[in-house]
Amino acid sequence: MGNQLDRITHLNYSELPTGDPSGLEKDELRVGVAYFFSDEEEEVDDRTPSDCGFTKDHSPAEEGPFSVSEVEYSAFCSQECIFSKLRENEDLNVYSAKTLLTMCKPGDLLELVATAQAPHWAIFEQDDQVIHLQMGEIRKDSLLEISNGRHGRIVNNRxxxxxxxxxxVMQNAVGHLGLSxxxxxxxxxxxxxxxxxxxxxxxxxxxEAHSAEQQYFLKVHLSGSGVHTxxxxxxxxxxxxxxRVDASGILKELSLVNGGKE
Structure with a gap:
C-alpha cells in the first residue's frame, strides 16, 4: 500500500464532486449516530510572531509574509488526492490578521496557525468579521480579536x-450562527x-457510512523522521x-500502516 501511495502522490489533483450542490443536505445519516463537539482548541494568549514560531520572510512588507515550521501532509481517498499541505507545491507563508483582511473576499476559507497548536479555521464574511466554531458555539467575531498573535492564510484550495x-458558503455559515x-x-x-x-x-x-472499501490515507511528513502513512x-x-499531530507532533503508532515509516 505504501508503494501505491508513493506512485499516486504525484498525480494531478482532480476536482471531486460535492455531496449536495446546494450545501443543504437532506436525508442525512443520523440513525445511530451520536454527534458531539470536541473542545480540542485552547485559546492563545497575545503573542509576538516569534512566540508563535513565525520567522519574517525577506520582504519589505512590515506585515509579512512570515514562514512557520509545520508538519506537511497529503491525503487520499480511492487513489485521489483530496487534501494537500506540501511546501513544494504551494505557498505556506502566513500573514498578520490585519494584512490577511486585505486579501479576503466573502466565503474564503481562513486558517490561523501557531507552533504546537491545532490550526483554527473560519469563514470570512465581510469587513473584519469571520464565522467559526469556537468553544462549542458557532459565532461571528472580529478576525483581529480572535487571532491572538496567530498569523493566517487563505486555504481555499487545501x-x-x-x-x-x-x-x-455564506448561507451555510450564517444559517448556523448561534448553535451550541x-x-x-x-x-x-x-x-x-x-x-x-x-x-x-x-x-x-x-x-458518512463506513464500508470495507472506503479508506482514507494520510501521508505525514515529519521533519527528521521520514514520511508516515x-x-x-x-x-x-x-x-x-x-x-492532534499538529498540536503535539506525535503520531499514534497503533494507527500506522505497515509500521508507519516508508
Missing part, C-alpha cells in the same frame, strides 16, 4: 473538493468551516488525528 458558490454544543455536529473549527465551503456531509461527525475509516477521523 481540500481538493469542488467548492460551492460564495453565496451558498448539543446542536453541533462538527468536532472542530476545520470540519465546520470546510463543510460550509464544500457542503460535504463527510466533514460531520458520523456523517496512516489509514482511517472516515474523513472526520483523519482530520482529528492530523490536528
Amino acid at each position: 481540500y481538493r473538493y469542488r467548492p460551492l458558490p460564495a453565496d451558498l 454544543r448539543e446542536e453541533i455536529c462538527w468536532t472542530n473549527s476545520e470540519s465546520f468551516a470546510a463543510w460550509c465551503r464544500f457542503g460535504k456531509r463527510e466533514f460531520k461527525a458520523g456523517g 496512516l489509514v482511517f475509516r472516515s474523513l472526520e477521523d483523519m482530520i482529528r488525528e492530523r490536528r
